[in-house]
Amino acid sequence: MIRSARKRHWSRWLYRVQWTLLAIIALAVAAVRLGLLHYLTAFEVFKYAGLAAVAVALASILVFIWGLVKRHPEARSAALWATILGAIPVAIPLFTVGEHNFRAPPIHDISTDLKNPPAFEAVLSLRGPGDNRADYAGDAVASQQRNSPLYEDIQPLLLNMTVAEATELAASVAEELGWRVVAKSPNKGRLEAVARTPVLGFTEDVVVRVKKEGQGVTVDIRSASRSRAADFGSNGQRIRTFLKEMTSRAEGR
Known part of the structure; x- marks a missing residue:
């Protein structure tokens, strides 16, 4: 049976x-x-x-x-x-995202220079009608970044090298991090790139500005989301990773 x-x-x-x-x-x-x-x-x-x-x-x-x-x-x-x-x-x-990033202020545009942030140029042609404005929103955004403990370490980077060398290094780091470089001008100290968030693939534009400062240079970077009103700390984390890698690579030269 x-x-x-x-x-x-x-x-x-x-x-x-x-x-x-x-x-x-x-x-x-x-x-x-x-x-x-x-x-x-x-x-x-x-x-x-x-x-x-x-x-x-x-x-x-x-x-x-x-x-x-x-x-x-x-x-x-x-x-x-x-x-x-x-x-x-x-x-x-x-x-x-990280638990701490859920406490990030509802902004999507982060810069190491809050008074005169680097301006986007090359990536403007990649933006669509429904995307966020590319111009910096001024003190409305700057004050939120300045008053948030999450962004206390987002500061300009000082390097002992020429403008062209620092720009080339920035381009190398950007490519290593998986960003798509869309414009690079070593002599002018400018770099623009496009990055995407890991899971949902949100597009975020990045601009790096290198200026001569005494015997070295000052590196400023700005990262901004194209579509989101709040980024849950992703732009700040991108800048943080970039600056850390730039410092490490510069010290190893």
Whole structure:
């Protein structure tokens, strides 16, 4: 006699739901990167799908406890996987954005020089009608950056080299960081590039200005988002990484 297959426990639907929610989030990410979905709409998808995943994870913890009490290994296993999967929508933003960056002021244009920030020129032709304005918003933005502890380390960089050498070094660092250099003028001390954020691929424009200062040069950099009203610290982090790499490379020359 053929024995009938053992009926699967309903708890398996917990991790199936979590996989479905993660698939929805992944599709929203892909749609934003391909330009098929506006980022604000995607954020709504992330919010509600993420909250649903957390709710299922919390319910799964209760199921896991029930499985322990009832000695039900299938329920325990399903609940454990559902709990782990439910943590992913929370862990990814914390890992990619950083918990401290969620406290960043709602600005999208960061510069080492708040009085006379470097101006965009070459990247202007790459911007569309719906993008943010390329000109600096003045004290309305500068005061928020100046008063935020998050940006205390965003300062001009002093290097003991010529303008041309510093500009070439800046171009080398930019390419190493994965930016697309769109304009470079070593003699004028100018560099413009385009960068993208890691997950959603938001476009952010970068301009580097090198000026002679005594026996060396001053390097200023400005990074601004094309479309977002707030950048969650991404422009500041880009500048921070650039300045750190520039310092390291200059010291190793």
